[in-house]
Amino acid sequence: MVKVKIVGALGYGGVGIVELLLQHPEAKITALVDVEEVGQPLSAIYPHLTGFCDLPVVAADDPRALEPADVIFYATPDGVGMKLAPGEIAHGARVVDYSGDFRFTTPDAYAEYARRIGRTAPHASPQLFGNNAYGLAELHRTEIRQAKIVGNPGCFAVSCILGLAPAMQAGLVEPFSVICDCKTGVSGAGKKPSPAFHFPARHDQVNAYKLAGHQHVCEVERELGLLAGREVRVTFTSHVVPIVRGILSTLYGTLTRNITEAELMALYKDFYRESPFVRIFPSAAAPGTMQVRSTNFCNLTVSVDSRVNRLRIVSCIDNLMKGQAGSALQNMNLLCGLPETLGLLRPGCYP
Numbered sequence: 001m002v003k004v005k006i007v008g009a010l011g012y013g014g015v016g017i018v019e020l021l022l023q024h025p026e027a028k029i030t031a032l033v034d035v036e037e038v039g040q041p042l043s044a045i046y047p048h049l050t051g052f053c054d055l056p057v058v059a060a061d062d063p064r065a066l067e068p069a070d071v072i073f074y075a076t077p078d079g080v081g082m083k084l085a086p087g088e089i090a091h092g093a094r095v096v097d098y099s100g101d102f103r104f105t106t107p108d109a110y111a112e113y114a115r116r117i118g119r120t121a122p123h124a125s126p127q128l129f130g131n132n133a134y135g136l137a138e139l140h141r142t143e144i145r146q147a148k149i150v151g152n153p154g155c156f157a158v159s160c161i162l163g164l165a166p167a168m169q170a171g172l173v174e175p176f177s178v179i180c181d182c183k184t185g186v187s188g189a190g191k192k193p194s195p196a197f198h199f200p201a202r203h204d205q206v207n208a209y210k211l212a213g214h215q216h217v218c219e220v221e222r223e224l225g226l227l228a229g230r231e232v233r234v235t236f237t238s239h240v241v242p243i244v245r246g247i248l249s250t251l252y253g254t255l256t257r258n259i260t261e262a263e264l265m266a267l268y269k270d271f272y273r274e275s276p277f278v279r280i281f282p283s284a285a286a287p288g289t290m291q292v293r294s295t296n297f298c299n300l301t302v303s304v305d306s307r308v309n310r311l312r313i314v315s316c317i318d319n320l321m322k323g324q325a326g327s328a329l330q331n332m333n334l335l336c337g338l339p340e341t342l343g344l345l346r347p348g349c350y351p
Contacts, residue, residue: 007034008080010034012324013098021343035059038057039057078119099152103154105129116214131148154323160249162298163314178253179237185243189240248314251315268280293318330344
């Protein structure tokens with residue numbers, strides 16, 4: 001059994017990985033660590049887990065939190081994992097970090113991301129660059145299997161990169177023509193309350209935000225640039241819509257050559273032939289977030305607007321699953337030499 005410790009167990013990302021691990025046949029949760037509700041059973045905070053996970057929340061210095069584990073999940077904000085991961089790795093653990101601390105494999109790449117989120121302090125563990133991997137399994141399985149620490153990807157980045165990767169690798173899209181128009185549910189803001197997400201302020205409200213530059217753009221441009229073999233720049237707009245969970249990204253790019261929808265479908269299906277969590281649909285499909293809710297799937301609807309010579313992809317994920325805890329478990333499976341789909345291959349619920 002894989003012994004697992006979850007740091008930041010009380011947030012949406014923490015409880016999300018708990019829910020998944022409870023159904024995982026090869027994993028055992030050994031410690032739930034947080035700074036709040038210490039001593040309380042997790043099921044007292046999240047009653048739906050009563051009888052499933054009654055483990056107490058412990059402080060970071062509690063002996064139970066200090067016991068060795070095989071895999072550590074840091075469901076924590078930026079700046080936490082980079083300080084704590086070296087000690088865990090020194091004791092033989094492998095790490096999956098939800099934040100941006102280890103999504104970048106060089107100091108310069110991390111510095112650009114840090115600038116976007118307003119962090120001025122240098123990276124606390126630059127010696128780990130080169131031992132880390134970007135945790136988008138569909139593109140980096142080999143690196144993830146060999147890594148000591150995996151930087152879980154940003155939720156918007158997952159939807160955009162998976163939606164555009166086949167086209168960029170095939171040289172189908174002009175590299176400076178990409179537009180990412182993205183909508184996310186309110187849970188993307190996390191568990192901490194704020195006036196902007198108070199029900200009266202959120203209900204019946206759709207708004208764009210971070211127009212000055214969203215931090216996930218760093219990941220999107222880097223990954224698409226690697227696939228294209230040249231610099232890529234995207235126009236990225238994020239919106240909050242009044243749903244709880246889900247991301248729908250509509251992705252556009254100017255085509256470099258004529259291609260039919262049937263040819264595009266074939267290209268995408270071939271690219272993702274070994275990626276069980278990516279499903280490809282024709283333009284006649286009705287894309288939406290409900291079809292991926294509570295699952296680790298990414299649904300891609302592909303189309304060609306030949307009238308204006310433009311590619312159009314609609315990418316749907318659950319931001320808390322494929323955009324967070326689902327990808328984290330997928331990465332754990334790869335780190336531990338387990339089947340990639342273990343504990344994850346399930347439909348959602350309807351309606």
